[in-house]
Amino acid sequence: MQTPPYLTPEALSTFIRTALAEDVGDGDHSALSAIPAEARNRAHLLIKDEGVLAGVEMARHIFEFVDADLQLNPGLEDGARVQYGDIAFTVEGRARSILTAERLVLNCMQRMSGIATRTAHLAxxxxxxxxxxxxxxxxxxxxxxxxxxxxxxxxxxxxxxxxxxxxxxxxxxxxxxxxxxxxxxxxxxxxxxxxxxxxxxxxxxxxxxxxxxxxxxxxxxxxxxxxxxxxxxxxxxxxxxxxxxxxxxxxxxxxxxxxxxxxxxxxxxxxxxxxxxxxxxxxxxx
CATH class of the missing domain: 3.20.20.70 (Aldolase class I)
Structure with missing residues (x-):
């Protein structure tokens, strides 16, 4: 897929920054209060539906924006057909960072995947x-x-x-x-x-x-x-x-x-x- 003109680094950065400002405000106090600063963990994205996966690259940008040290390891690429139980990717690094990025990643990927699924069907x-x-x-x-x-x-x-x-x-x-x-x-x-x-x-x-x-x-x-x-x-x-x-x-x-x-x-x-x-x-x- 050719990169569309609106997917510039500046546009992605602006989208992620404003979305995080809406969600995080002056701090992710749940993670800051409960998770030690030095804790490092991992998580995976579990698919619980059937359709077309979209947003893996968006997730990569979000994790990098939140914490450049987070490592995303994709198991599936954007456009892949998925079913219940598939693992789209794993991410590892600072636990606080993973939790702070979690909801924005899910909000993007869930809706993007719904749109990609419907588009693929109609196409x-x-x-x-x-x-x-x-x-x-x-x-x-x-x-x-x-x-x-x-x-x-x-x-x-x-x-x-x-x-x-x-x-x-x-x-x-x-x-x-x-x-x-x-x-x-x-x-x-x-x-x-x-x-x-x-x-x-x-x-x-x-x-x-x-x-x-x-x-x-x-x-x-x-x-x-x-x-x-x-x-x-x-x-x-x-x-x-x-x-x-x-x-x-x-x-x-x-x-x-x-x-x-x-x-x-x-x-x-x-x-x-x-x-x-x-x-x-x-x-x-x-």
Whole structure:
């Protein structure tokens, strides 16, 4: 898996630092009070569920941030299929440090693994089509980095990371701008005026709106929002490969294969990150 642009050392450090500040505050007083400073121990991550593992590398970064002397020894890598009883990794070093890092490691890995598991399942339903599975910005505030990372581990594709790296003209943008042509032309003028190079995507709700995008041009992708499979097939025929097509809106496990069969290039599913059951796991001393 190619490292995505948002996974910079600075971004990881900021995420971990702020998450630990939320959890640790002025000190892990449980560990400080009960565990001798010189105590050294080990623990392993026990999987208590079935799915796709995600977050081992995140755990490594967290342990290193808490205490550079902690040693993580992976038994499984991100993307591995796991089942009850598997050991993802062992960690050893200062006992206080292991305990301080424990909850952040588990919070990240449990949710990341749930997202990767769901992503892998839905991606498998696209087999035999050209469609690729996209995530959305429907992420947990301040937790977008691990959630987007988990989608990649599960075999999905990241859509834009935020509002800054792509222009997507949704229905409200179009309505506020006065129409599809007006929204596209204003966006292109903005890019020229500011010297930015950003892809442009336009959301459409009807085949008539798709035709308006075709008449205007100047975009990279057309989003087909809440269209039935028959409409999607018509849109694919109408566009005839001139622009990438993304199906979006209310797509479920039961409908995703039919949507993919229409010939769209991408299918975006917000539920990959906003409606996920975490995988059960625990960090156990041994």
């Amino acid at each position: 498998s339903l696209l087999a035999g089509t050209k469609a690729r599975l996209l995530d959305t910005r429907k992420t947990t505030p301040n937790f977008r980095l691990p959630e987007k990372w988990a989608v990649l581990i599960g075999g999905g594709v990241n859509h834009r990371y935020g509002l800054f790296d792509m222009i997507i003209l949704k229905d409200n943008h179009v309505d506020y701008a006065g129409g599809i042509r007006e929204a596209i032309e204003a966006s292109r003028a903005y890019l020229e005026r500011t010297g930015r190079q950003l892809p442009i995507e336009v959301e459409t709700r009807t085949l008539a709106e798709v035709q308006q995008v075709l008449d205007t041009g100047g975009v990279d992708r057309i989003m087909l929002d809440n269209m039935a499979p028959a409409q999607l097939s018509e849109a694919v025929a109408l566009v005839a490969g001139r622009f990438q097509l993304e199906a979006s809106g209310g797509i479920t496990e039961e409908t995703i294969a039919e949507v993919a069969a229409t010939g769209v290039d991408y299918i975006s599913v917000g539920a990959l990150t906003h409606s996920i059951q975490s995988l059960d796991m625990s960090l156990k001393a041994f």
